[in-house]
Amino acid sequence: MVMDKTKSKYSKENYNLKPGDFNTERKPTWCSGCGNYGIWNSLKKTFVKLYLMPHEILIVYGIGCSGNGANFIKTYAFHALHGRALPVATGAKLANHKLNVMIIGGDGDGVGIGGNHFMHTCRRNINMTYLLHNNKVYGLTTGQTAPTSDKGFKTKSTPSGVLEKPVNPVLLALASGATYVARGFSGDTSHLSEVIRKAIKHKGFSFIDVLQPCVTFNKQNTYDFYREKIYKLDEIKSYDKSDLNEAIKRSMEEEKIPIGIFYQVERPLYEDGLKQIERKPLVDHIITDIDINRLLNNYY
Amino acid sequence: MKVSNLTWKIGGEAGFGILSTGKIFSKIFAKKGYSVIDNNEYSSLIRGGHNTYTIRISSNEIFSTNKDINILVALNEETIRLHQEEVTYGGYIVYDENDCNIGDFKKARKDINYVMVPFSKIISELGAPKVMVNNVSLGASVALINYDLEILKNVIKDIFGRKGSEIVNLNIKSSELGYKYIKKKLKINVYELEIVKPVSKMLVTGNDAVFLGAVRAGCKFYAAYPMTPSSILHLFASIEDDYNIVTKHAEDEMAVINMAIGASFVGARAMVATSGGGFSLMNEGISSAAMTETPIVIVLCQRPAPATGLPTWTEQGDMLFAVHSSHGEFLRVVIAPGDPEECFYLTGEAFNLADKYQIPVIIMLDKYLSESHFSYEKFDFKNITVDRGKLLSKSKDIDGEYRRYFNTDDGISPRVVAGIKGGIHIANSDEHDEDGYSEESAHNRKIMVDKRFRKIKKLIEEIPPPKIYGPIDAEITVWSWGSCKGPILEAMNILNQKEKKVNLIHFTYLYPFDSESIEGIIEESNKNVVVENNKTSQLAKIIMMNTGYKIKNKILKYSGRQFLPEEIISGIEKIE
Incomplete structure (x- = not known):
């Protein structure tokens, strides 16, 4: 079912990059112990595993601690506005569908200010991969509630505790029609790399909710908290990834937290419906002398 | 009476095809070489309400519609009540006594002529649907000015052709009956237009012209949310396969502008269009384009605001908003074409300026310019040429180590098409250094602000004065x-x-x-x-x-x- 859609021209024979080759000249500025390090390492490892070259990848970043990662991963990068990474990525992918396009953003970015884009990008099924860094708090703005914060969570903006129920990004992605929906944990990088690798190789829109402790502003959802609650879906032999109802049920579990692939099916891509990009990407067309006589004649 | 200018207006209830009727009437004159400018007025609803279509026809060059109406076609009594005052001395009102009680109106204007045409009776005798009273009125109007019935029939055929021959024939038949009724009733020609050089002219709106200019300029990605000027969205969607363009009706205007920015970032020429409300939502995106130096063309069609305002009417209330749009200080170009011809050529220019200076370019329209038809002999599309400025689309074009925001003398840094080898960089909405890395030092901030603003020198020289x-x-x-x-x-x-x-x-x-x-x-x-x-x-x-x-x-x-x-x-x- 899983189709290899990575476009790298490179293979085992002519590829010699190491994860470190995806480092930029800048050192990460995340807090020591931040979950971002685990995601960062998993991502670089995955690129190497897939023989991807830095210039073959475009990562569009949102705003937040995760978005600052634009400075630390060597690929083409667009550091977009808060909440707007998904539409930027969509435009880029439609204009050049040969690029490997990924999106990185936080929970506030993805299901708060950018929530509308999240829903619509899921239903479009464009061949890109979205990593939602979910630390259940606003870190870069020094600790306010996030849309994913647990009810009762006390923050600077909710000193008496959050009154709302948290948004469940996995459930939202499933309901909105994403064709690959997974959850990872930044404290388990080998599992996370595998989830990312499969997401990139998935033909369609792949979404990963990455549970990531914020060691500075969230003392509730810690590494220990997750380690105690997490279990792996791929360890359940009978689990059927193509069963949406089962995926929805699992996504709503709270006592124990499932990680791994909840759901994966194949559905025609948005790009498959676009005849105009069948032969080549939009950006490859020569535009210097487009004949519009045929159009002009319609006006006589 | 021989005239060089004639103004015709039709009015009736929404849902009775006033807009398409008006367009047919404009077209029959443009096709024979007359100058035509029209204007339609309608409310933001689908049925009910009052619609009008005003057309000025001339044997000379004209620049706008005017106040005095020579012929007013009233498909209901309200049209007479609202527009009788606009009819010129000696002008004509064409009406159906079945729909209009004319007595009191006649008393108010003894200087104009009332011509009764039994629209409804003609239609019911023909067994045609009521909406075809339009065609009776078109035929009657053509007869009133001793114009060419054949060209009317041809245009009706062109416009309704896809609806099948039965519909076309009924439309034609009803226009013929209107024509014959007048010819029989009035022995003299009330108006007759002076003869012009028989050159077929095109009839375009500002929206049409922006669309045509954009296609010629190589726009490959067009995104919009349905709002004025939505006909541009429909036009792009109708030709996207043939011209290798992706048209995207996105979920909201934030998505619209950011999708276009994404498409432009990887090298496709991209445009969006909206009116004030949508432009408000796009504002943060405009500054993202400015900071990342991503070219983008934004069409802003003005309607009377604030808020939803008068969504189907016209105003020029957004100029300072466009000039100062979005947060922060940055360079942009704001263009306001005066007519469809300028819309066409300046849209081509807008894409070049966006590419050459790597900045947002805003094209300002208003509802009147967007939707009124103007006649032209032709647009010379070869006059729109493509200049992409310092765009590097191949790895071999990159000279040495690539720095996206290299601090050049003219402030314009070479831009690569994302995806090519050797051009890796961050397009960064945070303030950044020459490589694109986030950088907050005072020293760097000043350098980069100055770099982005330095482009103005060359830009001012290039932009023509008023x-x-x-x-x-x-x-x-x-x-x-x-x-x-x-x-x-x-x-x-x-x-x-x-x-x-x-x-x-x-x-x-x-x-x-x-x-x-x-x-x-x-x-x-x-x-x-x-x-x-x-x-x-x-x-x-x-x-x-x-x-x-x-x-x-x-x-x-x-x-x-x-x-x-x-x-x-x-x-x-x-x-x-």
Whole structure:
């Protein structure tokens, strides 16, 4: 079912990059112990595993601690506005569908200010991969509630505790029609790399909710908290990834937290419906002398 | 009576095909070489309400519609009640006694002629649907001016052809019956247009022209949310396969502008269009384009606001909003074409400026310009050429180590098509250094702000100054912008016949503002007046802001309707 859609021209024979080759000249500025390090390492490892070259990848970043990662991963990068990474990525992918396009953003970015884009990008099924860094708090703005914060969570903006129920990004992605929906944990990088690798190789829109402790502003959802609650879906032999109802049920579990692939099916891509990009990407067309006589004649 | 100018208006209830009827009537004159300008008025609803379509036809060059109507076709009584006053001395009202009680109206205007045509009876005898009264009225109107029935039949065939021959025949038949009714009833021709050179003219709106210009300029990605000017969205969607363009109706205007920015970032020419409300939502995106130096073309079609306002009417209320749009200080170009021809060529130019300077370019329209048809012999599309500036689309074009925001002398840094080897960088909405890395030092901030603003030197040199129409040594100088051009030119021509000596300084480029050249012109003018379709004279404000010169005389209209030349004439005549 899983189709290899990575476009790298490179293979085992002519590829010699190491994860470190995806480092930029800048050192990460995340807090020591931040979950971002685990995601960062998993991502670089995955690129190497897939023989991807830095210039073959475009990562569009949102705003937040995760978005600052634009400075630390060597690929083409667009550091977009808060909440707007998904539409930027969509435009880029439609204009050049040969690029490997990924999106990185936080929970506030993805299901708060950018929530509308999240829903619509899921239903479009464009061949890109979205990593939602979910630390259940606003870190870069020094600790306010996030849309994913647990009810009762006390923050600077909710000193008496959050009154709302948290948004469940996995459930939202499933309901909105994403064709690959997974959850990872930044404290388990080998599992996370595998989830990312499969997401990139998935033909369609792949979404990963990455549970990531914020060691500075969230003392509730810690590494220990997750380690105690997490279990792996791929360890359940009978689990059927193509069963949406089962995926929805699992996504709503709270006592124990499932990680791994909840759901994966194949559905025609948005790009498959676009005849105009069948032969080549939009950006490859020569535009210097487009004949519009045929159009002009319609006006006589 | 032989005439060189004729104005025709049809009015009726929404849902009765007033807009398509008007378009057919415009087309039959453009096809035979007459100059045509039309204007349609309708409400933001699908059924009910009052719709009109006004067409000015001339054997000479014209620039706008006018006030006096020669023939008013009333498909209901309300049309007579609302528009009888606009009918000129000796003009005609065509009506059906079945729909209109004419008695009291006749008493009010003894100087005009009332011609009864039994629209409904003709239609019911023919067994055609009621909506076809339109065609009876078209046939009757053609007969009233002794025009060519065959061309009407041909245009009806063109427009309704895809609905099948039965519908086409009924439409044609009903127009013939209207024609014959008048020919039998009136033995004289009430009007007859002077003959013109028989050159078929095209009929385009501002929206059509922007679309055509964009396709020619190589726009490959168009995104929009349905809002004025939504016909551009429909036009792009209808040809996207043939011209290798992706058209995206996105979930909201934030998505629209950011998708276009993404497409542009990887090298596709991208455009979006919206009106004030959508432009408000796009604002943060405009500054993202500015900071990342991603070219983008934004069409802003103005409607009367604030809020939803009058969503199907016209105004020029958003100029200062566009000029100062979004947070922060950054360079942009704001263009305001005066007619569809300028819409066409300036859209081509907008794409070049966006690419060459790597900045947002805003094209300002208004509902009147967006949706009114103007006739032209042709658009010479070869005059739109493509200049992508410092865009590097191949790895071999990259010279040495690539730095996306390299601090060049002219402020413009070479831009790569994302995805090529050797061009890796961050397009960063955070302030950044020459490589694109986030950088907050005071030293770097100043360098990068200056780099982005340094582009203005070359840009100002490239942008043409406002165009002067009429005698250089005129007594009164009218200052205006955008779609006011047409009504002002009409007014100017009439006033200059009486030796009033008026000229017009028309701004198509509103920003950046070239203070030096404007100061030169202002000193030469004795009496200045601004003409603007808004309440607060925004052009006068921007002139004062940039030159310190205050234009005291103002002719302003903000009723949601565009200017008519007569209103400008009376405004100018009041200037002391």
